[in-house]
Amino acid sequence: MSTALSVNLNKVALIRNSREGNFPSLIEFGNISLEGGAQGLTVHPRPDQRHIRPGDVYDLAKVVKSFPDAEFNIEGNPFAAAQGDYPGLMQLVADTQPDQCTLVPDSDDQLTSDHGFDLTTQSERLAPIVEQLHQLGVRVSLFMDPDIEQIKLARELGVARIELYTGPYALNYPSAQHSACLEQYRQAADYARGIGLAVNAGHDLNLDNLPDFLSIAGIAEVSIGHALTVDALRFGMPQAVTRYLQICQRSA
Numbered sequence: 001m002s003t004a005l006s007v008n009l010n011k012v013a014l015i016r017n018s019r020e021g022n023f024p025s026l027i028e029f030g031n032i033s034l035e036g037g038a039q040g041l042t043v044h045p046r047p048d049q050r051h052i053r054p055g056d057v058y059d060l061a062k063v064v065k066s067f068p069d070a071e072f073n074i075e076g077n078p079f080a081a082a083q084g085d086y087p088g089l090m091q092l093v094a095d096t097q098p099d100q101c102t103l104v105p106d107s108d109d110q111l112t113s114d115h116g117f118d119l120t121t122q123s124e125r126l127a128p129i130v131e132q133l134h135q136l137g138v139r140v141s142l143f144m145d146p147d148i149e150q151i152k153l154a155r156e157l158g159v160a161r162i163e164l165y166t167g168p169y170a171l172n173y174p175s176a177q178h179s180a181c182l183e184q185y186r187q188a189a190d191y192a193r194g195i196g197l198a199v200n201a202g203h204d205l206n207l208d209n210l211p212d213f214l215s216i217a218g219i220a221e222v223s224i225g226h227a228l229t230v231d232a233l234r235f236g237m238p239q240a241v242t243r244y245l246q247i248c249q250r251s252a
């Protein structure tokens with residue numbers, strides 16, 4: 001099986017935002033990624049617009065549509081309030097109709113995503129959001145820790161996928177805890193697939209830790225941005241995309 005690579009362009013936007021103007025262009029790097037064979041693009045618009053801006057979401061939706069087989073994945077917290085010209089995640093999704101929306105429980109003051117949903121407390125308020133996204137024809141993925149009890153609750157919400165938050169996996173690679181950590185993710189992924197959920201994964205995956213992670217059977221998609229952008233500084237964007245694709249094509 002091959003795992004789809006969705007290139008997250010957040011950090012290209014971070015560089016762009018450090019000066020006036022539109023350099024680097026996200027449209028250019030979105031095209032380079034998809035021309036290089038990536039199966040999709042991911043963006044994570046946040047209310048403070050530290051990187052992805054609403055205009056980027058509309059621009060990249062158009063880029064993805066120009067590649068018939070490519071997918072657009074918009075991530076974010078559906079409960080984060082509109083702020084300035086950030087209209088809220090659900091408005092951006094309604095306007096651009098992405099293939100997938102990955103719901104992430106980030107608060108506005110987080111440096112980055114650092115945990116999955118606690119569905120014991122969030123399921124009730126997520127249910128109408130999931131329904132709304134399904135009404136829009138958007139596939140829903142929930143950002144989750146590798147916790148089987150939580151994954152059971154994700155299935156009850158009727159979503160198609162979960163995205164395993166791989167921050168702890170990356171943190172433990174390579175260490176004495178690596179094997180046990182990988183096994184926890186394997187068991188969570190196997191369980192999720194066994195109850196009918198497809199499994200995505202993301203956060204801090206890189207060229208070193210990705211091969212071991214993709215020894216886990218049936219990972220549908222990995223979304224990678226931070227390390228891939230650094231690798232683009234090293235090798236150029238086309239070669240960086242190629243190197244991740246080579247690993248994804250060898251997945252279990």
Ligand SMILES: CC(=O)[C@@H](O)[C@H](O)COP(=O)(O)O
Pocket residue numbers: 008010011043044075104111112113143202203204223225
């Ligand atoms: C949800 C997740 O792990 C990442 O996709 C997220 O996009 C990281 O956000 P930053 O790029 O803002 O760190």
Ligand SMILES: NCC(=O)COP(=O)(O)O
Pocket residue numbers: 008042075163201202203204205223224225226227228
């Ligand atoms: N969902 C994970 C993602 O889109 C990118 O995460 P990272 O590679 O920037 O850590």
